[in-house]
Amino acid sequence: MRETLPVRSESFSPVSASARIRRIIAVCALGAVMLTGCAEHGDAGPSAAPTENATEPAPQAAAPLTGMPADLEVLGRPSLAAKIGNDVEARPQRGLDRADLVFEELVEGGLTRYVAFWQSQIPEELGPLRSIRPMDPDIISPFGGIVAYSGGQQIFLDQMENTPVKNFIHGQPNADPFMYRSKDKPAPHNVILRAEKLIKDQQGLSAPPTQFEHAETAEGASALQGGTPVATIHATFSASRQQSWAWDANQGVFLRSQQGKPDPDTDGKTRSATNVIALRVNIDNRYQGVPKTVLIGSGTGHVATGGQVIPVTWSKTEATAPITLTTEAGEPILLAPGNAWVELVPLISGAEVRLE
Template sequence: MRKKLLLSLLSIFVISSLFISCKDGETLPSSSNNVEVSKTYSYPFTGLETTEDPSNNTPFMAVVENSKQARPQSGLSFADIVYETSAEGGIPRFIAVYHSKMSEKIGPIRSIRPYFLTISKEYTLPIAHCGGSKEALNEVKNDTALMSLNEMSNGKYYYRDNSRKAPHNLYTSSDKILKAISDKQYNLSTKTPLKFNKDYFNNDNFKTSDNITVTPNKVYETTYKYKDGVYTKYMDGEVAKDAVTDKDLTFSNVIVQKTDITLQTDNSHLNIDLVKDGEGYLFSQGKVIEIKWSKDSEFSSTKLYDLENNEIFLSPGNTIWNIVDSDSKITF
């Protein structure tokens, strides 16, 4: 009897020791692993994955000058999408879409045109600019849906860089424009028409191209050279740089959209028809496909299709979108 009692006490001691060891920091084996998985999102204008909720970022657009006196521009490498098309005299101008990244300096900011407004309507975004053509400013005045951040009436959100001469020295920043949007209490319901798929260009039937030259007119030419997964932009024979980073301007996707560009009756300002159907090219991952595009109305999205009328995908990353006349020279 005493032997049985001794064995029982010994068993209790062993079990108690194991329990105390666990309390001192050792863990018992678990039947399940409670591993917390971070939620992932995609930025709507680049398709790049992120662990941060993109809805916390406020998107906007900015009109950026591209005359030779404006180069190098500031902040274009931080834009998700950069549109490029012509203004008076064939001089190009950029319309940049900002969302996933912030830039401490954006510009030089220049004036708006009606076809820039058409692009802003496509995304329903505020647009930073300084003045504009009479036609464009009348449209801003009469259309309350347009979110114009005109420097001429919103000067506190812009500044002059005295290291450059006017009118090539007007700048802003992401912080300043976001403050303007907050102050004006704009209600944004952003549209995101682009689609992304990193595997879309893994297609041996697509043609290859690593050197693209777009010549919109007699006064300007831009080239894109593909290397290491991105296209480096050149303007008039010189590599394009961002003055903020002092690095080359590169893009994951290059779109060329061909349309009708005509002179207005003043023989100066342009009409660029963006509400119609047309043709073009998409370059990505060193490959090229011929595309068709379609836009039904001022506020509708521009849809991109292959020649079999299937919607196409962009590679995740930033995009340069060239809008040129149908007769422009494009080589690749």
């Protein structure tokens, strides 16, 4: 059923871009001014011979969400968060193969949903969009940028809209040009976002700050520097959501399964991750049957990269602060450059993280 909500004015203050990105853009701007000055005031003598600098590629730095090399277009654009369904009827979901970060969270009935983020790659379309939950403002706020979802209870809508993130909600006028219901899946598993179109329309928003720290190379990742070998990470949320990540040395990634079966993307390939982050989290049950993952605080977990795993401590000081990962000795955790999935596994009966 289409969730129609009253139109409300939006207020948000995007998170500022990192100093690193500002420096790169400033350098490029200064270079352009200098080149223009030379063209206007150069002498009438013979043109100088081309130099090697004339063919140098555009400056690059690490993308804030993946640590991968990125050009200025990527570095300057906002992140796009979306609430994505994980019901059987919602699979295979569109666009998850191009997400920089995916958080998996417990919802009602022992099921899970995703909060996914795109910034370095923007798919033409993604979905299906589902409704917001009480923990989502704490997950999404540190990124700024945009969030898209299908609706939700009024209390959760109010919480999400009271964040430094621009909201696009199915059924509201500002979202109508960017969302539609597909015919390949039944409602409510068929709200699709025209992601590429939305990002092009919102270029005035700031880029996200770095969330997790990345090593410059995969070999520098903390799990490879100080971890132990791991074949499979099992992340069990409930009897009906038993997820796992198996290391594939040939591909150099972890491959995802749900309930013991490969979890395919729309092209039939099994979903994969360079980094798998499994965190144990408390659950707040104040919302009458809607579990809230508690993220303001601290806890323990594991980070897996390159076929190795390392125990970690996680912490988050406030809604707009990123999750910080450290070793047991208090050193910052470095991920390998690439995508990451974050399993927010609840500290409840029947849920566990198990390593093989």
